[in-house]
Amino acid sequence: MVTTNITENLIRPVFPFTAIVGQEEMKLALILNVIDPTIGGVMIMGDRGTGKSTTIRAIADLLPEIEVVMDDPFNSHPSNIELMSEEIKNSLQDDIILSTKKIKVPMVDLPLGATEDRLCGTIDIEKALKEGIKTFEAGLLAKANRGILYVDEVNLLDDHLVDLLLDAAASGWNTVEREGISIRHPSRFVLVGSGNPEEGELRPQLLDRFGMHAEIRTVKDPILRVQIVEQRSLFDLNANEYINRCAEEQEELKARIVNAQNLLSSIKIDYDLKIKISEVCAALDVDGLRGDIVTNRAAKAFAAYNKRDIVTSEDIQQIIVLCLRHRLRKDPLESIDSGDKVMKIFNEIFN
Structure with a gap:
């Protein structure tokens, strides 16, 4: 005791x-990504001292515990093949009974000075060549599987590492290759990046890879500040x-999130609404189809969060700025805010 x-x-x-x-945009974006990690993570840009790190740690602490295979470095799921390592798959095929345990959802911080080996993991080549054994030292992508990977000041992170992060987040797998030896393991996580725009912007190609983009500002209302x-x-x-x-x-919020996760697969969105979402993306001249896909997913997650089984135009209205504002092409001569521009086009198309 x-x-x-x-x-x-x-x-x-x-x-x-x-x-x-306060900071409702950031909180909503985090909740929706937790309900549906395939949304693709969230980039949080805002002033220093606005509670970014506090909020991200708080959402990880709020989530229900997950079941993992004991002594497995990848937090492998005991039955879902997409969330388990090759070793665990082989053990199941050989009818080996695996011990499991419950753990808190992993919350992994990526430090700015991290190397590629620290992020992706390393293979012990000497042992592999001499003894024929694949020995893999798990990196942060392995530890973050089925959890949250948080990168503070992502706009200052080496572009090469950001590429690796986004590729792993998009595919759900991390592959490490060295001297002809390859290790592949699941790496499904909610990617959360934060930064201060005064310290530099993220490249548009990388920014587009984040599912949602939340902007936060210092609270001005004296009563709220107090x-x-x-x-x-x-x-x-x-x-x-x-x-x-x-x-x-x-506990109430935790139950609401779990309920939304269970509802998600049954949520429907009418064809007419899908067409209108794509019309908004086309009118905003959004490159590619990521904007369309993410908006559809986020709208479904929002509907599930509000215990509805059909997406409404109001659901789309609540999330569309978060999904599209960072995908707009920057025009230095334009005075209108990107979020306002998204809402203007939304209102025109959705009447």
């Missing part, structure tokens, strides 16, 4: 997601008591 208390005290308390004041400061002070004073006070709201 003493050991348990010591362990609990060693775990750093996380500020409750439901207690975060509320945020007071909430944080209460948490710092006695974190456990504050967390307990928010427990009921946290």
Whole structure:
């Protein structure tokens, strides 16, 4: 019993997601990506000190535990083939009974100075050549499988690493090849990037690969600012008591997310609405079809989150700016904000 208390005290308390004041765009984008990771992650751009890191850690802490195969470095799912490593697949084919355990959803931070080996993992070539054994040291992409991979200041990260990240996030797999030896493992995660636009923009080709884009600004309302400061002070004073006070709201939101995940596969979107989404994308001159695909997925996730089985135009209205604003071509002479431009075209097409 003493050991348990010591362990609990060693775990750093996380500020409750439901207690975060404001920043509704960021919170909605994170929730929708958790409901449907195929949306493709979210890029959060905004001022320093606006709670980006706090909110991202809070959503990871909120999620229900997942079942994994014990002693597996990839957080392999015990029955879903798409979420398990080759070794686990072979074990199942050989009718080996695997032990499992429940863990919290992995939340992995990618430091700015990370190398490719640290991100993707490394193969021990010497051991492979001498003993014929594939020895793989798992990287951050392996640890993030079935979880959240967070890159703070992604706009300062080496472009080569950003490419690797986005490729893994899009395909759900990471492949490491060296000297003719190849290792492939599942790497399905919600990719969350954050940054401050003053420190440099992300290349348009890379920005387009993020499913959603949330913009956050420093709260100007003095009453809200005081509320945020007071909430944080209460948490710092006695974190456990504050967390307990928010427990009921946290459980309600957790249940709502799980319910939405279960509903997602049954959500329908009318053909007419799909046509209108594509009309908006075409009118905005959005390159490629990612905008169309992400908007459809996000609208379904939003409908599921609100316990509806059919997508409405109101659902699309709530998410379309998040899905399209970062895909617009930059025109230095244009004064209208990209989000306002998306809504203007939306209103014209959806009447």
